[in-house]
Amino acid sequence: MxxxxxxxxxxxxxxxxxxxxxxxxxxxxxxxxxxxxxxxxAKELGFDxxxxxxxxxxxxxDQIEVIYNLYNYHRREALVIKVxxxxxxxxxPSVSGVWRAALFLERETYDLLGVHFExxxxxxxxxxxxxxVGHPLRKDYDMNRQQFVxxxxxxxxxxxxxxxxxx
Amino acid sequence: xxxxxxxxxxPHPNQSDWITLNMGPQHPSTHGVLRMILxxxxxxxxxxxxxxxxxxxxxxxxxxxVRYPHFIIECDRADYVANYHxxxxxxxxxxxLAGIVPTPRAQFIRTICLEFDRIQxxxxxxxxxxxxxxxxxxxxxxxxxxxxxxxxxQELTGVRMHPNYFRFGGVKADLTPDFERKALALCDxxxxxxxxxxxxxxxxDTFVMRTQGVGAMSREMAIDWGVTGPNARASGLDFDQxxxxxxFAYGELEFEVPVRPEGDCYARYAVRLEEIRQSVxxxxxxxxxxxxGPVIPAGLEKGYQFLVHPNGEHYAHVEGPRGEIGxxxxxxxxxxxxxxxxxxxxxxxxxxxxxxxxxxxxADCVAINGSLDLxxxxxxx
Numbered sequence: 001m002x003x004x005x006x007x008x009x010x011x012x013x014x015x016x017x018x019x020x021x022x023x024x025x026x027x028x029x030x031x032x033x034x035x036x037x038x039x040x041x042a043k044e045l046g047f048d049x050x051x052x053x054x055x056x057x058x059x060x061x062d063q064i065e066v067i068y069n070l071y072n073y074h075r076r077e078a079l080v081i082k083v084x085x086x087x088x089x090x091x092x093p094s095v096s097g098v099w100r101a102a103l104f105l106e107r108e109t110y111d112l113l114g115v116h117f118e119x120x121x122x123x124x125x126x127x128x129x130x131x132x133v134g135h136p137l138r139k140d141y142d143m144n145r146q147q148f149v150x151x152x153x154x155x156x157x158x159x160x161x162x163x164x165x166x167x
Numbered sequence: 168x169x170x171x172x173x174x175x176x177x178p179h180p181n182q183s184d185w186i187t188l189n190m191g192p193q194h195p196s197t198h199g200v201l202r203m204i205l206x207x208x209x210x211x212x213x214x215x216x217x218x219x220x221x222x223x224x225x226x227x228x229x230x231x232x233v234r235y236p237h238f239i240i241e242c243d244r245a246d247y248v249a250n251y252h253x254x255x256x257x258x259x260x261x262x263x264l265a266g267i268v269p270t271p272r273a274q275f276i277r278t279i280c281l282e283f284d285r286i287q288x289x290x291x292x293x294x295x296x297x298x299x300x301x302x303x304x305x306x307x308x309x310x311x312x313x314x315x316x317x318x319x320x321q322e323l324t325g326v327r328m329h330p331n332y333f334r335f336g337g338v339k340a341d342l343t344p345d346f347e348r349k350a351l352a353l354c355d356x357x358x359x360x361x362x363x364x365x366x367x368x369x370x371x372d373t374f375v376m377r378t379q380g381v382g383a384m385s386r387e388m389a390i391d392w393g394v395t396g397p398n399a400r401a402s403g404l405d406f407d408q409x410x411x412x413x414x415f416a417y418g419e420l421e422f423e424v425p426v427r428p429e430g431d432c433y434a435r436y437a438v439r440l441e442e443i444r445q446s447v448x449x450x451x452x453x454x455x456x457x458x459x460g461p462v463i464p465a466g467l468e469k470g471y472q473f474l475v476h477p478n479g480e481h482y483a484h485v486e487g488p489r490g491e492i493g494x495x496x497x498x499x500x501x502x503x504x505x506x507x508x509x510x511x512x513x514x515x516x517x518x519x520x521x522x523x524x525x526x527x528x529x530a531d532c533v534a535i536n537g538s539l540d541l542x543x544x545x546x547x548x
Contacts, residue, residue: 018321019342022479023263048390054495067495069482069510073406075391080482101393104518112227127220127547136228137506141226 003045003072003079005029011038027080035083036093036119039068043098045088047079050099053106055113056136057087064090064115085115087138094120112137129157185213188466190532192221198295199543200238201517203532210528222547235261236335236472238507239300243329245509246545249288251280252487253509254333259414261335261492265367265475266430267467271416273337278416279350279453280320280332287316287359288488289446291437292540293364296436299372299537300377302369312360321348335475337463347454354447354454361443368436378432382523382535385430392522395419396490398539401438402430408486420452432538441538448543476502491541513545 004026008015014034017028022088030038054067068081074112085092093137094117096102106117107126114135123131129149134141145161152158158165191202191253200221206214215275226245230238242253256275264270269277280305289315297305317327324330334338368374384394407424409417425441427434467475475499484493490512497506516539523535 021481023483025482038479050393051484051491052493052495052508052510054506056497056506068377069493069495073404076411078482099393100391101515101518104514105393108514125220129220136225141228 002026003042003047006045007038007041010041013120014038015098021080025078025080027082029082032085032092034141036095036098039095039098042079042081046074047098047111048103050095050101053102053109055109055115055137055139057113059139062087064113066092066109066115068095070117090115092117094118094123096120111135114138115129129159130142131157131159133159133161174233182344184208188529192218198537198541199546201536201541201543201546205524205529205532205538207529209498210530212524212527212529212532214525217517217518217521219513219543221546222543224548227507227509230504232503233321234473234502235475235477235504238327239503240331242509243419245511245548246487246489246513246542247328248291248542248544249284249488250329251277251284251332252485252492253305254330254541255281256413256483256485256487256494257463257496257507258333258335259465259485260481260496261475261477261498263483264479264481264496264498265335265477267336267475268464269336269415270461270464271458272341273453273462274416275453276338276342276459276462277333277452278420280323280330280338280525282449282453283316283320285349285488286443286446287313289314292370292439292488293436295298296537296540297368297374301462302368302371302372302374305364308364308367312357315353316355319353322346322349334463334467335463335472335477340458341462347457350454354451357497358444358447361440361447365440375433375532377534378436378538381432381546382527382538383429383431384519386522389430392519394490394519395512395515396487397438397442398435398516400425400432401427403428403541406490408484412484414485416453416456417449419456420449422452432534434542435538443537473502476500487512489545490516491543504506509548511545511548513543514548517541517546 004018008018010033014031017029019096021027049071051071052069056065060153063084066086089157092115094106106120109115110123111125111127112135148163150158181412186207188205188207190205202218204216205212224262229241239254242257243250245253289311293307294306324332366372384402389399389402389404406428410424422445425438427438478500480497482495491509491511495508499505524532
């Protein structure tokens with residue numbers, strides 16, 4: 001039995017769709033509540049390597065899609081898990097307890113798309129300074145409004161819209 | 168020579184006696200701008216916190232605002248030591264999503280470029296790692312041969328770095344008339360030089376004692392943290408995209424994938440050195456089997472590249488010198504990408520660093536950090 005159908009049988013209500021990406025990679029669309037248990041089950045099935053977490057903003061649907069690329073080193077097969085959440089309350093259970101590769105990837109997705117991963121031990125910005133305003137990879141991020149970074153007295157990052165501040 | 172003994176001192180019970188030491192972001196051993204906040208218990212590192220993002224150029228956002236071919240040159244800048252590999256991953260993603268079939272000759276030319284790129288990237292690593300550990304000769308020798316490779320690639324692409332050479336369906340220009348002869352001569356030179364590097368590093372007590380048994384990473388740990396490439400193969404993970412999921416011309420070429428079980432810094436060094444030998448072997452075969460024909464399919468020359476408008480989603484990945492370089496591409500049928508996610512190998516390799524450094528001596532920090540071959544441009548994108 002292939003892994004997607006196996007997972008569908010174990011989580012009949014949580015697996016919304018079984019299909020394939022445009023390149024033929026097996027795809028599983030799941031509901032956000034069951035993500036953590038499906039991730040754990042996928043790891044049990046041998047998907048031991050989390051290659052990539054991608055967040056995509058779809059303002060036209062008012063949703064954010066988070067895509068997990070998994071790989072099974074033993075059987076040399078790939079699996080893509082997709083989950084859609086509303087843009088306003090972008091919350092997802094963390095899978096960092098299943099694959100520790102997710103520790104950095106989830107922080108990056110939080111930083112750039114503003115998805116909150118509940119249960120992540122240290123969810124803070126990773127590429128941008130902590131006080132940065134907005135999440136750049138959201139489609140409605142205002143790129144014409146520049147932000148300037150300087151250092152505060154304790155060495156902390158200060159972000160301001162005024163280029164003179166802090167200098 | 169006494170075997171290396173890992174430190175087994177019990178942690179000091181009173182954490183307030185620990186010292187916080189800031190390392191970087193301008194520390195020479197970080198090969199870029201990486202800041203590490205070390206918690207020291209005497210000479211022993213107990214905790215490491217990583218601060219990154221100093222080189223963040225928000226490439227993924229830039230990709231959404233340029234046409235497909237414009238991002239090829241942007242990709243080069245992500246990993247500025249191995250420029251061709253990000254190009255390869257991106258070009259492959261667009262081609263496979265848009266249904267473009269590259270010409271056979273272009274596939275071989277790309278493979279030759281990628282392997283030369285891998286060798287020069289490993290030589291940069293070898294040189295700077297030798298420098299970290301006090302073997303200055305590795306630096307001079309490594310950079311000497313690297314310059315020969317860059318000269319050859321400059322003849323082909325016009326520039327030493329950031330070539331902007333790959334195109335959807337092929338490459339920018341055919342090989343120069345003298346390229347094959349010069350490339351073969353360079354292969355002969357490199358094959359001999361690898362033995363030379365090995366002779367002065369593998370037999371150097373200083374180098375061996377500072378790397379053997381230091382920073383050991385198990386196979387399970389490598390998989391769990393998403394570590395790929397030579398770092399994972401040095402931990403016993405027998406996987407190489409070029410062999411197991413072939414792309415470009417790799418399916419038609421023969422080579423071996425070096426794997427070491429130890430997982431320490433020395434194993435990572437040994438795997439990379441052997442990879443240089445295998446790359447030379449690949450280039451020789453590719454030059455030998457190079458087919459004739461066009462380097463770009465009809466209908467995709469020059470300005471026609473801008474008409475590429477894939478629709479759908481695709482994850483393409485190639486085996487870079489540091490591990491899996493992946494591009495998750497979403498196209499919406501326009502000439503601008505909707506989303507380009509760059510899966511950086513260095514980002515994942517870096518995330519395991521605090522784990523490797525835990526309870527090591529402070530002097531080993533440099534040895535462990537250097538052995539992972541991190542390029543901060545690739546981490547921060």
